[in-house]
Every structure is written in structure tokens, then in C-alpha cells.
Amino acid sequence: MKEQWGFLENVPHDAAINMALDEALLQWHYEEKIPPTLRFYQWRKPTLSIGHFQKLEGRIDLEGVQKHQCQLVRRMTGGSAVLHDDELTYSIVISESHPSVASSICQAYYDLSKGILEGYNHLGIKASYAESVSKERSNICFERPAFYEMVVDGKKLSGNAQTRKKGVLLQHGSIPISMNVDMLFDMFIFPNEKIKMRKKQAFWNKATTINRILQKNISYDTVKAAFKKGFSEGLEIELKEFSLTKSQWNEVYRLAEKKYANLPLEGAVSHV
Numbered sequence: 001m002k003e004q005w006g007f008l009e010n011v012p013h014d015a016a017i018n019m020a021l022d023e024a025l026l027q028w029h030y031e032e033k034i035p036p037t038l039r040f041y042q043w044r045k046p047t048l049s050i051g052h053f054q055k056l057e058g059r060i061d062l063e064g065v066q067k068h069q070c071q072l073v074r075r076m077t078g079g080s081a082v083l084h085d086d087e088l089t090y091s092i093v094i095s096e097s098h099p100s101v102a103s104s105i106c107q108a109y110y111d112l113s114k115g116i117l118e119g120y121n122h123l124g125i126k127a128s129y130a131e132s133v134s135k136e137r138s139n140i141c142f143e144r145p146a147f148y149e150m151v152v153d154g155k156k157l158s159g160n161a162q163t164r165k166k167g168v169l170l171q172h173g174s175i176p177i178s179m180n181v182d183m184l185f186d187m188f189i190f191p192n193e194k195i196k197m198r199k200k201q202a203f204w205n206k207a208t209t210i211n212r213i214l215q216k217n218i219s220y221d222t223v224k225a226a227f228k229k230g231f232s233e234g235l236e237i238e239l240k241e242f243s244l245t246k247s248q249w250n251e252v253y254r255l256a257e258k259k260y261a262n263l264p265l266e267g268a269v270s271h272v
Helices: 015-028 062-067 105-112 114-122 181-186 193-205 212-215 222-233 246-262
Strands: 003-009 038-040 047-050 071-074 082-084 088-096 151-152 159-165 168-176 236-240
Touching: 003 088, 015 038, 015 047, 015 071, 015 088, 015 168, 015 246, 038 222, 062 193, 088 222, 105 114, 105 159, 114 168, 114 222, 181 193, 222 236
Parallel strands: 003 038, 003 236, 047 071
Antiparallel strands: 038 088, 047 082, 088 168, 159 168
């Protein structure tokens, strides 16, 4: 008999609400109020999420963020900046003591990402795990794959980040359907315009999206159905949908306002 997990899907929310809800799910699982849970979500506006330890100064172009009317938020997980726009975003909360969770970070990524691999398979995309990573550092998440992220023909297809707190693992990630590269590169500071254009032109040699691979526009609902089935099969679980109570939503709103709504921007300057 398959283990039953919770499944949560919400209408698109602001960046602060999305990040607060992921943290709240971790807390509720720690308090044994919810089972292991898979969440699918979207963003009300294009959003640049930056890693927990990622610096803003000299890296993020605030004028570019404002130009595209994007929201900016800091994740509780590490890694490089991710532009969330036309994508399926997922998160998983599960106890570190669960038999499915390895103590090794790389192995845990591998095990939990089986659902992502199966999701791509259901879309007719033969993805594989990245088993070697570039040593080149980048502020942009999709410029380089990490261990056990998805690649097609060597091009990164999804991005994931993970943290462990209070004995609970949170993994969330971005599964792009399409990507606005002009918007993406306007978010970052480069030494000069020439380098920016060179990196932008080379981007599709390193990354790809669902629509580019399939050579057609795929709807969010189609992607959602494929990955919901993929996670069910890849993790060998049964998903049971649930909704948040009013008090739970109030808890999320308070956390969003307290921790995520006002990202400190001191020292972050736009490139001139």
C-alpha cells in the first residue's frame, strides 16, 4: 500500500506569501499537523528569488527588477537567483527521519527528484540527472546545473534548492515552461554591456525549457498534471489534496509580513 502524502495547490500569490507558506509547511510538519506534503504553486507577478546567503550588492540590478515590475524575495534555501515566471514551482516537506530521506544531501536530492524525472517523462521529455557540475560560479541559477538536477542534452532544465530545519527537510524548485531571457539578464549586474550580451547569447547553450524542447507551447494545466502523476509514481506515494484553514492562512500572512515582505536592500545598487 502506497504512503499517503498531502497535496496542496494554490492560486498564484505574491512572492512573500509563497515563501512564507513553504516555511509554514515545514513548521506544521515539524509539529505533526500535516503529513509529508507536496505543494504546487505559481507567482502573481514575475519574481526574482535569491538564495539565503546570496549577496545583493554588485550582483542584482534593482533598476532591472523595477523595469519589469518584478517582485524580489529572499528564499530560506541556498543557491543562486531564480526568475520565477512561466513555470510550475513545487515544494516538498518531509521529516529527515523518513525512510525516503537520505542523510547525504546529494542522495536526498536524487531520491526526491525522481518525481521530477517522471514528470518530464510524462511530457515526452527524456531528461537525465546532471552527474557533473561546472566549477564556474554564477549568480544566475540556470547557468549551471547542480548534482542530480535535470538536464537534456547537457542543458539545465530545472533548478532545486534544499534546507533542513527542526529535523524537517524542505526542497523546492523551479520547472520552467518558458523563459524570458531578456528579463532574466536585466536582473543582474555585469562588468559591461558587451559581457552581458555575450552571456545572454550563450544562455541557451546551457539551459532550456519545456516549450523549447517540445517546440510548442504547453499549458500550465498540462504540466501540472504530468508532474502530479510523476511525483506520485516516482516517489511511490498517493496524494491527498487538502486546503488551509483560516487560522493557517492568518499564520502565513503574519510570517510573510514579518519575514518576507520587506527584503533589506541596503548596499544593493543598480549598475550605472
